[in-house]
Amino acid sequence: MTQILVIIAIALAIFMLPRLAGKRVENKGATTRNILEINGWLRLAIMASILWPAGAALYLKPWNSHWLMFFYLGIGPVILFWGIFWVLSGFRKGKKNR
Numbered sequence: 001m002t003q004i005l006v007i008i009a010i011a012l013a014i015f016m017l018p019r020l021a022g023k024r025v026e027n028k029g030a031t032t033r034n035i036l037e038i039n040g041w042l043r044l045a046i047m048a049s050i051l052w053p054a055g056a057a058l059y060l061k062p063w064n065s066h067w068l069m070f071f072y073l074g075i076g077p078v079i080l081f082w083g084i085f086w087v088l089s090g091f092r093k094g095k096k097n098r
Contacts, residue, residue: 049078
């Protein structure tokens with residue numbers, strides 16, 4: 001057991017020490033989005049992502065052995081929406097970096 005802990009400690013040291021000891025590079029011209037600076041459409045999407053599974057849970061009652069249907073109709077669309085959003089955001093960032 002202690003050998004595993006020693007290996008984990010060594011691995012963490014290998015990955016973390018260069019980051020902690022390395023020099024800091026400032027990103028000139030790079031803008032970072034503050035978490036509070038999200039637009040209305042993104043807020044609407046986040047709220048819908050919370051309300052859709054909640055509404056599906058109230059309607060389908062997954063605790064009465066309807067888990068599969070709840071996953072497909074309640075959680076599935078939310079995962080699909082955010083996956084598409086993530087991919088499209090990556091394409092937009094790729095166009096800005098060119």
